[in-house]
Amino acid sequence: MPKRGYHHGNLAQALVDATLLLIEKKGPTGFTVSEAAKDAGVTPAAVYRHFDGRDGLIAECARxxxxxxxxxxxxxxxxxxxxxxxxxxxxxxxxxxxxxxxxxxxxxxxxxxxxxxxxxxxxxxxxxxxxxxxxxxxxxxxxxxxxxxxxxxxxxxxxxxxxxxxxxxxxxxxxxxxxxxxxxxxxxxxxxxxxxxxxxxxxxx
Structure with a gap:
């Protein structure tokens, strides 16, 4: 399966979009960075190129x-x-x-x-x-x-x-x-x- 985050050229936004859906489904503490990365089609390590972890992802969703x-x-x-x-x-x-x-x-x-x-x-x-x-x-x-x-x-x-x-x-x-x-x-x-x-x-x- 192609990595969706890289496919449309904006990895950070792909991670935010994935996080928003996870928040809706599981709440702000019910998911991991690995789940967000998986749903965005990237590796967990890729998350840390843009965010300092789950709180960083959620903070960008809030912003x-x-x-x-x-x-x-x-x-x-x-x-x-x-x-x-x-x-x-x-x-x-x-x-x-x-x-x-x-x-x-x-x-x-x-x-x-x-x-x-x-x-x-x-x-x-x-x-x-x-x-x-x-x-x-x-x-x-x-x-x-x-x-x-x-x-x-x-x-x-x-x-x-x-x-x-x-x-x-x-x-x-x-x-x-x-x-x-x-x-x-x-x-x-x-x-x-x-x-x-x-x-x-x-x-x-």
Whole structure:
């Protein structure tokens, strides 16, 4: 069988692609460097020409994921403007969409234990992605009286945590967690309750 990594001329990317599939199937700790190499059609020694081991492979998966994620979040934010409320809501939907369409990247980014400070490149793109939600939160929080206004980073972290929880429990077909509502509806209503608590939207009549 031909070595697929060399066949299309980009061994490093072939290894990343193989790793993403293994992460989807087995989780970030359920595979070895040898398995990634085998699936890419190369020898295990070839991996170390580009990466320092499994963590290096996963970190590159995370970096590439953050690149896509940041782009999607920025597009979603822009799509909602000029309404700060709509821009904020669009970023939440973009989070769910990314997790659903890019499970290997998502796990590498948020569930692998790889720190975003592992490399300057990873830290830079993660900061860009995280900054979109914080920017959306800051714009929306301008409608809250100053004395009641949470820091934008806290505001963004609350929504990030809620989004991540919906993904983990309901958007990834976890056994025993089927509910009668789509994940998007769960997130939207949860955010609505949160925003009502902050006085950003009126209570239900």
């Amino acid at each position: 590439q994921g953050y690149e896509v994620f940041a782009d999607r979040m920025e597009e979603a934010y822009a799509r909602g403007l000029p309404s700060a409320m709509r821009a904020f809501s669009e970023t939440g939907r973009a989070y769910l969409e990314f997790a659903r369409k890019n499970p290997g990247h998502y796990v590498a980014m948020f569930e692998s234990g790889i720190s975003v400070t592992r490399s300057p490149e990873l830290h830079s793109v993660a900061t860009r992605a995280n900054g979109v939600l914080e920017r959306a939160a800051a714009a929306l929080s301008e409608h809250i009286p100053v004395e009641k206004r949470p820091p934008p980073s806290m505001f963004a972290s609350h929504i990030w945590a809620m989004s991540h929880g919906v993904v983990e429990l309901f958007a990834r077909n976890s056994p025993g967690t089927n509910v009668a509502f789509p994940p998007e509806d769960l997130l939207e209503t949860g955010i609505g309750i949160y925003l009502r608590g902050l006085g950003l939207i009126p209570p239900d009549s």
